[in-house]
Amino acid sequence: MTRKVVITGLGATTPIGGDVPTLWKNALKGVSGVRTLEDDWVAKFELPVHFAARCTVPALDVLGRVEAKRMDPSTQFGVIAAREAWADSGITDIDHDRLAVAFATGIGGVWTLLDAWDTLREKGPRRVLPMTVPMLMPNGVAAAVSLDLGARAGAHTPVSACASGTEAMHLGLELIRSGKADVVMCGGAEAAIHPMPMAAFASMKALSTRNDDPQAASRPYDLHRDGFVMGEGAGALVLEAEEHAIARGAKIYAELAGTSVTADAYHITAPDPEGLGATRALKAAMFDGRIQADDVVHVNAHATSTPVGDKPEYTALKAALGKHLDHVAVSATKSQMGHLLGASGAVEAVLTVLAVHERKTPVTINLDDQDPEIPLDVVTSVRDLPEGHIVALSNSFGFGGHNAVIAVRSL
Template structure:
């Protein structure tokens, strides 16, 4: 009897490098990525007084609204079918797409990966109000598709014709960062060539603000709004709710090079972990955060000494900032972390929730591309325990040259931790 011969194993394809070729953003500092970036460099604050009769019973008096109304930038018939978060997402994606110079990407090899916490959930409140106050026939026929968290990703896919996939990631305030990391993996493993990835959020509503206030998570903002969010400050009092979107165009390196694209940076790796500790409070030992940091460095094939910049999560909550600082000391050591310039974007734009990781990834990519670290707004008095080299007052030149690693950190309620490792590719 002839002996059966097993076929030779097929070698796994080499994993591809993933690069960033486009950026887009709408934030409290500006209606596009360039204006937002300049605002960060200038040390401006996008935090303003909370206005509107609907917020009268809420003691918190500051908020970080987007600098533009997205509905005014879209045709009315299009805007009315989209949640505010989806409107932000579509506009930031359009900017990133144009910035990347993509004109003939294969739609069947182009995907979308967007992080959000609530997506269109504020629409649910409006629909319920219409139902109870006026009756069922006054509930919009667009309400249900606007409510679903997958709306922003779907609307981007519809708008730009991305037919491969449209994924939604919901991982609390780490959502945007996880969406970018997952998108990079899809390209790296050969499934896609191009992905629009990032985060979008719009939750400045009375019910959400009241809920955060009841948790005592928000800065009261009873002084200068520009100093309400105070990352890593000894006297920090909580975060400021923000809104907007940040989107990157991720692309397989060979795909980008073949069309002569400008490359901002490489997505060298990412790490994710879970505290498995508490729905609101982080682990006080910072071990969950440290685990994500170590995984990101390992995935990038990098060591702590390769890191030239960190964009910290730093929401300006007492426990959150302390856990992050402790984790950075644990991973780097006191001597090594002292040489790494750290910035905390939320001092200028507040906390954009599920969009935070997307916007902060845009800022980190631009820091690598331009070779400069923007200052942290709102910080006045350093902590004595686990100090960091926080950039304050003015921008600082980025140390080193091509090959340096920048980390973009995101940590969320429920113990979701995610870290992007981005590599500087050239000047």
């Protein structure tokens, strides 16, 4: 018999809230976390994009300076989110050999890597910090969380671009179902608001250039969308075998009913225009969770606000849900907090779990002129979700053709 997996802890640090209660409150209000960047490097490098979505609470305000100094900013965010999720779960006694970590990133320690390169060029090899490699390696955040919790059943790092955080949920589910762990700390972390990634994304025309109105720049499904907004932060969720959670009297938010991972094998950056890989991912997650189309009431969409990315997701949703899609409330929360890259799926998973648990939908902002080729029922003001057993989906798609979907079911 397949083990049932539930979510018992949530954590986050984001551009619209430094913890889960603040994130949720602002996601329902439609607060924008996008701001004009005031860093000297924006002018120094003459970057064409002058804005991004930074975390509202700096990591140094939460972590001690000595502890933070040994972590890349992405790891700092991941540890903060994981600690909140762990405290929220209420776990105080656990077999550490049955506790695993699946914590993702899309880019990893880019600040550490590029700062070390500058130090090497300007000051020589003796000035490169001894901790540079552990800080820059993509698995640095999973390793740090594993050390923090004493998780000995494995510390895994899915790296699949913007699908990474959702793929971590897929891996966590499989670890519990297979009997390799009873509890898995899942999540994703990213800190790439740095001149090099900003310049690179701008060079490929992926970023919005609305420098004169940054809070209106991320506009999924809008006819005048022109690219995504760079964000940063982390999300974390404690997954637990249902029998383990019940035995300790845990608070349970929802069930992680199904997950899936597919690949387009189409293009290194562009999505399959017909959404075939995304369609297979949606259908596979629903099949995995024994979910029918009319069970689904809400979708937290990937919806990056790029001209070429939003439409294939609609095509995939239509193929997977058919006529029932007309009755599904769709939220595009990147409109508020930008695109957190490898952390986006984890933060959006937190919001999806809360939507099912609280039976309310986060909102989409900046949708002034909806693209007629994307006729979704997009949530622009808070809605109540129905009573009874309901399901919400969360989609993530990444460069390289990665597709990941989770299905969350109410209790």
